[in-house]
Amino acid sequence: MRRRRTKQSSARRHKAELGGFLGQVRSKQENVLWPQVMTNVRSADAFLLKGSPNPSPVQRVAAWIFGLTLFAEGFGIGFVGRRLPPVLLVGVAFALLGAWVFRNGFARREEP
Numbered sequence: 752m753r754r755r756r757t758k759q760s761s762a763r764r765h766k767a768e769l770g771g772f773l774g775q776v777r778s779k780q781e782n783v784l785w786p787q788v789m790t791n792v793r794s795a796d797a798f799l800l801k802g803s804p805n806p807s808p809v810q811r812v813a814a815w816i817f818g819l820t821l822f823a824e825g826f827g828i829g830f831v832g833r834r835l836p837p838v839l840l841v842g843v844a845f846a847l848l849g850a851w852v853f854r855n856g857f858a859r860r861e862e863p
Contacts, residue, residue, distance in 0.1 A: 802855035811856045818853025822846050
């Protein structure tokens, strides 16, 4: 005979899944000292440089603000140092990086 699922077993399974999720969230929030910070930094860097197929609204706004800031800094550096090729090159690099990060704030299609 098959054993029927009861509300109690379903509730236990849900509680176990919720406990695992909360454990992950707590472990990420506790990482504020130097060696543990790298856990959170890697995911933020990966999002900003590689993008995400479905970023959250907070991630989108953060990428747009950060990208526009880098682009504006690059434009400003390039404008101020337009007669010095090395400074102009740094400005162009900042502007391109800003455009790349800004672009990653938009949702992309997942590749099959």
